[in-house]
Amino acid sequence: GAGVSQSPRYKVTKRGQDVALRCDPISGHxxxxxxxxxxxxxxxxxxxxxxxxxQDKSGLPNDRFSAERPEGSISTLTIxxxxxxxxxxxxxxxxxxxxxxxxxGPGTRLTVL
Amino acid sequence: QKEVEQDPGPLSVPEGAIVSLNCxxxxxxxxxxxxxxxxxxxxxxxxxxxxxxxxxxxxxFTAQVDKSSKYISLFIRDSQPSDSATYLCAxxxxxxxxxxxKGTRLHILP
Numbered sequence: 001g002a003g004v005s006q007s008p009r010y011k012v013t014k015r016g017q018d019v020a021l022r023c024d025p026i027s028g029h030x031x032x033x034x035x036x037x038x039x040x041x042x043x044x045x046x047x048x049x050x051x052x053x054x055q056d057k058s059g060l061p062n063d064r065f066s067a068e069r070p071e072g073s074i075s076t077l078t079i080x081x082x083x084x085x086x087x088x089x090x091x092x093x094x095x096x097x098x099x100x101x102x103x104x105g106p107g108t109r110l111t112v113l
Numbered sequence: 114q115k116e117v118e119q120d121p122g123p124l125s126v127p128e129g130a131i132v133s134l135n136c137x138x139x140x141x142x143x144x145x146x147x148x149x150x151x152x153x154x155x156x157x158x159x160x161x162x163x164x165x166x167x168x169x170x171x172x173x174f175t176a177q178v179d180k181s182s183k184y185i186s187l188f189i190r191d192s193q194p195s196d197s198a199t200y201l202c203a204x205x206x207x208x209x210x211x212x213x214x215k216g217t218r219l220h221i222l223p
Contacts, residue, residue: 004156031209033209040215041215042201042203042215043157043201045211058210059210098209100204100209102159104149104156104158
């Protein structure tokens with residue numbers, strides 16, 4: 001594809017439900033990143049992968065958050081037992097192999113009621 | 114003290130003016146410095162990318178990094194209404210984890 005795609009674009013869920021957010025990186029990009037962006041703030045790092053290996057998950061807020069990239073391409077960010085404070089824009093980015101030149105997707109707006 | 118500090122603005126300037134945006138940081142290990150532009154309801158878009166200290170120019174945009182002062186700047190010459198957006202500074206060390214500033218909202222007045 002031409003760019004990073006994310007689905008769904010919008011997700012409304014009830015508190016306590018699990019959600020799965022999907023990211024499809026630019027074809028050929030080895031590195032994939034997840035960020036969370038609150039309104040009026042810059043993106044906040046959550047975790048990243050090189051190929052299928054999770055390199056750094058230090059930004060995941062707690063153990064309700066997890067991410068995987070089993071075949072080194074599409075990635076899923078899962079939030080279990082969602083809470084209202086999880087409401088935010090979740091953004092995915094990819095890059096060729098590491099490096100700071102990352103290309104961002106349009107994001108998934110998560111609202112937890 | 115936050116790792117990256119950036120004035121959120123808003124900053125309003127007339128069309129054609131030179132715009133100066135800047136960030137300070139505290140982590141001396143940062144080596145890669147970026148500026149992203151983010152239009153409303155869109156994802157951040159990489160604008161400028163600099164390694165270590167020095168200047169980099171690309172068209173109307175100039176990025177400056179002063180590692181001794183832990184200070185980075187983005188200059189926009191001949192500003193246009195289409196430059197109106199939020200500008201995010203960002204930086205990282207070798208581990209590829211990018212730390213973003215809050216972003217400065219810029220309005221170019223026609």
